[in-house]
Amino acid sequence: MxxxxxxxxxxxxxxxxxxxxxxxxxxxxxxxxxxxxxxxxxxxxxxxxxxxxxxxxxxxxxxxxxxxxxxxxxxxxxxxxxxxxxxxxxxxxxxxxxxxxxxxxxxxxxxxxxxxxxxxxxxxxxxxxxxxxxxxxxxxxxxxxxxxxxxxxxxxxxxxxxxxxxxxxxxxxxxxxxxxxxxxxxxxxxxxxxxxxxxxxxxxxxxxxxxxxxVTPTFNALQVALCLHEEGVLDASAVTSVAAALVTDFRIDALGLLGSLEDAMRRRLVQLHTAEPLLDSFGADSSIRQAGWSARFASRSLARLRSAYVIEPVLDxxxxxxxxxxxxxxxxxxxxRRMARNAAKRVPGLGDFLSGESR
Amino acid sequence: MPTRPTIVIDSYGGVDSPLRALRVAADLSLTRRVQIVLVGHAPVLHAHLATLSYDPANLRLVGTSIDYPPHTGDHLAEHRVLHRTLPLCLSLLEQGEGDALVTAASESVVWQVVTERCQRIRADIAPAMAAVIPTLARSSSDDPFALVLDVSGNSSANARQLRSWAALGGAYSRVVSGVRRPEVALLSTGRDQDQGPQSVTQAYRALQTHTDIQFVGNIQAVDIPRGLADVVVCDGFTGNAVRGVLEGVTQLTVEAARYAWRSKFAWRAGLRLLSSGVGMLKQVSEFQRYGGAPILGLQQLVFVTQPDASQLALENGVRLAAKCVDRELLQALELALEQVPKEPS
Missing domain, CATH: 3.40.50 (Rossmann fold)
Structure with missing residues (x-):
């Protein structure tokens, strides 16, 4: 594969x-x-x-x-x-x-x-x-x-x-x-x-x-990069570049990067042994460090990733x-979705409140 | 890069656990303003999360092996679970993994666990639970709510406690409601200095020398909704009873409006015509669901929403917690307590 x-x-x-x-x-x-x-x-x-x-x-x-x-x-x-x-x-x-x-x-x-x-x-x-x-x-x-x-x-x-x-x-x-x-x-x-x-x-x-x-649903470019890294398409430095781009262009912080990484692991897009070395790689990038990725943060992140819950696949x-x-x-x-988008434009109805449905 | 507040949400509390907390956590994660840490039973949280819109960059799930109590109204079973899970949530705050805790668990359990486990800002000053009560317009503030503390249900408070709670309430009002010089009152049976129990008369004298707050004297319970003070201080038993009565009266008014809405078409049409006024009533009547009750005087920020709180209320509880973290409430409370003299040993 x-x-x-x-x-x-x-x-x-x-x-x-x-x-x-x-x-x-x-x-x-x-x-x-x-x-x-x-x-x-x-x-x-x-x-x-x-x-x-x-x-x-x-x-x-x-x-x-x-x-x-x-x-x-x-x-x-x-x-x-x-x-x-x-x-x-x-x-x-x-x-x-x-x-x-x-x-x-x-x-x-x-x-x-x-x-x-x-x-x-x-x-x-x-x-x-x-x-x-x-x-x-x-x-x-x-x-x-x-x-x-x-x-x-x-x-x-x-x-x-x-x-x-x-x-x-x-x-x-x-x-x-x-x-x-x-x-x-x-x-x-x-x-x-x-x-x-x-x-x-x-x-x-x-x-x-x-x-x-x-189909692999992804929340951001980092999760795509992680998955491609897992498959051997991208190397760690490429994943780090994508993470750094999210930091500089999107102002995502260290917790945000870690959350995306953990979610990718949870949904089996990337495995722990692939994710672990990335923690150091992220720490070596100056823009990611500025976003709060310190050595202490990396060591706490490692503990968090090691205890991450991984969803068992049920699909065939x-x-x-x-x-x-x-x-x-x-x-x-x-x-x-179109109806919801239109409904959201209106102020939540008084009718629902008076019918007691807002509880 | 400025750090965002990290708010821990306990998904074990509340009548609809964990779904309401999960929905709130997922919704708020899409806003990017706050980092959410949701604590709950791992398999349930993870299975349900996949069915919701969320942003993993702003949401962390902390899974436990503790199952949710059955929704059968068995309070003992529920309390047993909460006595195990709330310490887990608090330990996250202690480890620096979160800045504040929001829970919809039973107030009495939260109070018990939190006061046992969390350290006080000052060892000689007891914590207090605060609640907001809607008021008529006040000259000192645009905020439609006054803060009442203590509402924890504890039966007694001495003059020193009342004085320190006035300082805590004043600081909260200044930081969170933006009132520059909050008007603080003691709840009593009359407005005269000598009316009320000894603790209140003693506290009255002590508060007259307080410079950070504007002490406006004693007020009666009926004056709270009239907006005579920004902060009302009383013992926990009285505060709890006052809050209960006010909530009951508000519920009665809302039920009357709902009855009118359901009963006759003409009445419904009338309510439509009065919709803006009824809308204001709606806003005010949901006061207990707006945000949460903060527990003040501890080294951790803890907010309690009602167990049957709506999703909006829980969301607002998290927003309130984030606001308190952003505005450095803990530091403000510490500073306020410096005005309260230490208890002679």
């Missing part, structure tokens, strides 16, 4: 809410995303350092598939240049071609699945059958799309099941045809090592239990996923 240093590896990224902090739930946020310059784009804390470190690896290919419109291509490319991130393939959504197809404007599954398969074809031509790490967020259906992509490549989901599901998602017949064609060219393979889902929308990690452990990654139900659940979740 571990990706060795010389073997080609592809890092497949979503953009909005995974790398860039975008608020596309409000007209103001949409307008801002469309008009702000490359230098003004706010990046998810620590992700800039993480992606830069990954893109610096010679054997790595960086693929970005985003639902942002093609109009933003130059701005996004400038942003990556500014961030010193090498992006090998950038796929954006062509809204102009979809204006007459309203379903296609909003639908993410057919668009992203097709883009993932196309870029996999490109990867195969470039470097054979590289392993892949996928990065998405909890705002839309990234987890489902990445799992479907994995299952389609490995043929755990066959063409009939895929056609049926895409139809259920509202894909147009030509979109389905194009996806199946791309898939038929690709050999049966199982390249996806991990699917990271950044919990930008503050979803509880258990929301992804339905994916039977195939080999169990087939029920995509129809997952898709419907994701849609219900999105609706519920």
């Amino acid at each position: 571990n990706a060795t240093k010389s073997a080609p590896v592809a890092y497949r990224w979503d953009l909005d809410k995974t790398y860039v902090q975008t608020d596309f739930h409000t007209p103001r946020g949409l307008w801002r995303a469309a008009t702000e310059g490359a230098a003004d784009k706010r990046v998810v804390p620590g992700m800039r350092t993480l992606l830069r470190l990954l893109s610096e690896r010679k054997e790595a290919s960086i693929i970005v598939v985003s639902g942002s419109p093609t109009l933003l291509r130059s701005k996004i490319e400038s942003m990556f240049e500014l961030h010193k991130v090498r992006c090998d393939r950038l796929v954006l959504k062509d809204f102009g071609a979809r204006l007459v197809r309203l379903r296609s404007l909003r639908a993410q599954v057919p668009y992203k699945l097709a883009a993932h398969l196309q870029t996999r074809l490109w990867l195969s031509e470039q470097s054979g059958t590289p392993a892949e790490y996928c990065f998405g967020d909890d705002a839309e259906v990234d987890a489902l799309i990445y799992c479907l992509y994995t299952d389609a490549l490995s043929r755990r989901v066959d063409a009939t099941m895929l056609r049926d599901f895409l139809d259920h998602c509202g894909a147009y017949p030509d979109e389905i045809r194009s996806i199946l064609e791309a898939l038929s060219v690709l050999p049966r393979q199982d390249p996806v090592r991990r699917i990271f889902i950044h919990l930008d929308g503050r979803s509880p990690p258990s929301r992804f239990d339905a994916y039977q452990g195939r 990654p080999n169990r087939p996923l029920a995509y129809h139900e997952l898709f419907d659940d994701e849609r219900s979740f999105a609706t519920a």
Whole structure:
């Protein structure tokens, strides 16, 4: 399972809410995303350092598939240049071609699945059958799309099941045809090592239990880096750089770093023997030291990590996923979250109080 | 980089343990203003946490092997558990792993454990439990609450204790409520200097020389909601009874409004028209759920919320604790007690 240093590896990224902090739930946020310059784009804390470190690896290919419109291509490319991130393939959504197809404007599954398969074809031509790490967020259906992509490549989901599901998602017949064609060219393979889902929308990690452990929910870039360190992709100094970026960019303190580390251990993203040496590595970084990471803090942290509670896994990654139900659940979740967001804008009701429900 | 207050929450106390405490801890962890340490039974906490939105950077779970008491109203079983778990929470404060403790456990158990275990700021000065009571507008402060101490239920207090509690209450009011020169009163049966028990008349004379606070003399229980003082000092038994009566009256008023809401459509419509006024009543009636009752005079900061406190109340208890840590309440209390002469040995 571990990706060795010389073997080609592809890092497949979503953009909005995974790398860039975008608020596309409000007209103001949409307008801002469309008009702000490359230098003004706010990046998810620590992700800039993480992606830069990954893109610096010679054997790595960086693929970005985003639902942002093609109009933003130059701005996004400038942003990556500014961030010193090498992006090998950038796929954006062509809204102009979809204006007459309203379903296609909003639908993410057919668009992203097709883009993932196309870029996999490109990867195969470039470097054979590289392993892949996928990065998405909890705002839309990234987890489902990445799992479907994995299952389609490995043929755990066959063409009939895929056609049926895409139809259920509202894909147009030509979109389905194009996806199946791309898939038929690709050999049966199982390249996806991990699917990271950044919990930008503050979803509880258990929301992804339905994916039977195939998805790794993470709270911040440090947890992603820790997991990649555990898998041998990143070394301790890279993890320390990500932690230092969280300190300088996000003003996270030593307790915050330790809390993230402990949570990663608790959820089995990293093991104690991997985490332990990092305590010294963090202590060697001046910005982390300034955030309160003293020698005494490190020794207390070690005791804390050694006594950390580790959750026993209860999920079965080999169990087939029920995509129809997952898709419907994701849609219900999105609706519920939208309603909650709207409700939160209102002052808590007097009616509840008078009915005695506020107790 | 400034350090954030670290607040320990005991998840064993309260009628809905540990879920309410867990939800509060998870919610507050998303704010980044405070570091939360939640103490509870490890498997239960960890299993439930995964179903909540939280930020691990601001939340630490301290797991124990002690199971939660059954929610059957068996107070003895509950108290047995609390006698084991509260010392664990306090030990975190002693080890510097937390700055303050917030618990929804039974007040009497907390008082017993805390006064046995925690060291006093000054060995000769007894601690006191304080509570807030809503008042009419006061000239000295915008804060709608007055502080009453002691409300612990202890039956007696001598003049020295009353004097030291006045100093503690004054310092709390200054630091937390932002009252520059708090008006402090003694609770008695009348306003005259000679009215009331001997301890009160003696304390009256002693407090007249106090410079940090503005001593306004004696007041009666009926004057507390009128807002005649920022801090009201009395013995624990009286304070507990006064608080109970005021809470009962408030509950009665709220129940009357609820009855009107449920009974007739016309009354409900009327209440709608009065909604802003009823809203104020709601705000005031929930006073006992806003924040917690601090125990003052100890070297640790401990806040007790009611066992049936709402999630909001518990959250506010944590916010209050964080505010006290931020504003260095302990140091202010120590300083205030310097004005109280040492007991002759």
